[in-house]
Amino acid sequence: MEFWKLFKTKHCTTKLVAATKEAALEEITDLLIEAGALSAALRGETLKSLLEREKIGSTGVGSNVAVPHVKVRGLDRAIFSLAIHPAGLAWVAVDSQPVHVVFTVLRPEKSGDAHDPERHLEILHWIARLSRDPDFRAFAMRVKTKAELVGLLEEKSAV
Amino acid sequence: MSDIVLAVRVPNPAGLHARPCQAIAQIAQRHQASVRIGCDGVEADGRSILELMTLCAPCEATLTIRAHGPDAAELVQRIAALVADGFGEMT
Numbered sequence: 001m002e003f004w005k006l007f008k009t010k011h012c013t014t015k016l017v018a019a020t021k022e023a024a025l026e027e028i029t030d031l032l033i034e035a036g037a038l039s040a041a042l043r044g045e046t047l048k049s050l051l052e053r054e055k056i057g058s059t060g061v062g063s064n065v066a067v068p069h070v071k072v073r074g075l076d077r078a079i080f081s082l083a084i085h086p087a088g089l090a091w092v093a094v095d096s097q098p099v100h101v102v103f104t105v106l107r108p109e110k111s112g113d114a115h116d117p118e119r120h121l122e123i124l125h126w127i128a129r130l131s132r133d134p135d136f137r138a139f140a141m142r143v144k145t146k147a148e149l150v151g152l153l154e155e156k157s158a159v
Numbered sequence: 160m161s162d163i164v165l166a167v168r169v170p171n172p173a174g175l176h177a178r179p180c181q182a183i184a185q186i187a188q189r190h191q192a193s194v195r196i197g198c199d200g201v202e203a204d205g206r207s208i209l210e211l212m213t214l215c216a217p218c219e220a221t222l223t224i225r226a227h228g229p230d231a232a233e234l235v236q237r238i239a240a241l242v243a244d245g246f247g248e249m250t
Contacts, residue, residue, distance in 0.1 A: 057181050061208040069177040094184065094208060117173050118217045124176055128212030 003126045004153035006080040010035040012146045016085035016102070021060075021092075025050040025068060028083050028104050037079050038106070046072050046106060060093025064141070065131040069105040069124070078107040078120070082149060084140055100141045103127050130156055163192075163231040169220045171245035179246040180211035186237050192228025194238065205238065 013031055018024035029046050032038040038046060049070040053059060059068045081104040088098030105127075107120065130136050136156050143149045169175060175198075187194050187205040194205035198220055203210035205224075216222060222242060226234045 053178075056178065057185065059177070059181075061177075061181070061212075063209065065209070067177050067212075094181075094188075117176075121174050121176060121215045121217055124212050125215040128209045132209050132213070 002154075002157060003123050004150065004157045006078075006123065007082050007150055007153055008035070008037070009146050009150045011037050011079065011081045012083060012149050014084045014086070014143055014146055014149055016083045016089070018085070018089065021054065021066070021089055021099070022051060024083070024085060024089055024102065025054075025104075028068075028081055028102065031083070032079060032081060032106075038075075042072060042074050045074055046070075049073075049106075050104075058092040058094070060091035060099050061128075061131065062093055062095040062097070063131060064088070064093075064097055064100045064137055065103070066091050066093065066099045066101070067103045067105065067124075067127060067131070069103075070107070071109045072106045073109050075106055075108045078105065080105055080123075082140075082153065084143070084149065086141065101131070101137060103131070126157075160227065160229075160231075162225050162227045163235045164223065164225045165235050165239050166221050166223050167239045167242045169216050169218055169222060169242060171248040172218050173248060174218050174220065175211065175214055175216035175222070177208070177212060179241075179248075180208045182241055182246055183211055183238055184208045186241065187234065190226075190228070190230050190234040190237075192226045192231035192234045194224060194226040194231075194234055196238075197223040197225065
């Protein structure tokens with residue numbers, strides 16, 4: 001599967017500027033709304049899900065990566081975003097390191113034609129495999145444009 | 160000291176996604192024993208969320224929990240109970 005295609009260029013950014021992880025999640029949510037991927041009507045529900053998820057436990061999975069991954073009531077299909085915070089952000093990550101790479105996954109509450117749990121696991125597997133790749137992380141932190149970022153995903157998918 | 164090994168089925172529909180991986184890793188990190196989780200011929204360090212996510216274990220998959228160390232038995236039991244409970248996602 002070419003999972004990199006799920007990360008539309010306009011859903012990604014190399015320029016997160018938020019000063020806290022809560023603000024970063026808001027910045028990513030607003031990016032998805034501006035890109036037309038997420039309905040503005042779901043902004044509140046999306047932020048609530050993302051922030052509640054962080055309260056359960058930080059999504060900072062280590063190696064400078066966070067994977068906020070939540071169900072959003074009212075969403076009819078999964079949305080994927082990759083965002084880079086060049087300066088790094090405190091995320092209470094498992095290894096206490098700052099987070100530079102944020103894979104955000106919003107998914108519908110229920111399984112259906114637009115959401116298959118097994119395929120979803122495969123996507124998470126792909127994200128985890130990429131995240132463990134030091135080359136991917138190093139290049140992702142250095143790219144200047146979102147097109148280069150998605151190009152990196154494509155390139156790493158071919159390996 | 161021998162390994163403590165237990166197999167347990169994944170009952171929750173979403174399988175071993177990110178949050179369950181985090182829950183396993185949190186338990187593992189609170190114990191001295193090392194633990195590896197296996198599924199379908201692949202093994203991961205139980206303390207690493209990213210490694211656990213690579214297991215890609217769906218609902219009904221069987222996880223093999225293998226721990227080694229002074230509190231290995233307790234660690235295996237705690238992880239097994241978490242999995243058997245569907246990571247709290249069954250209600």
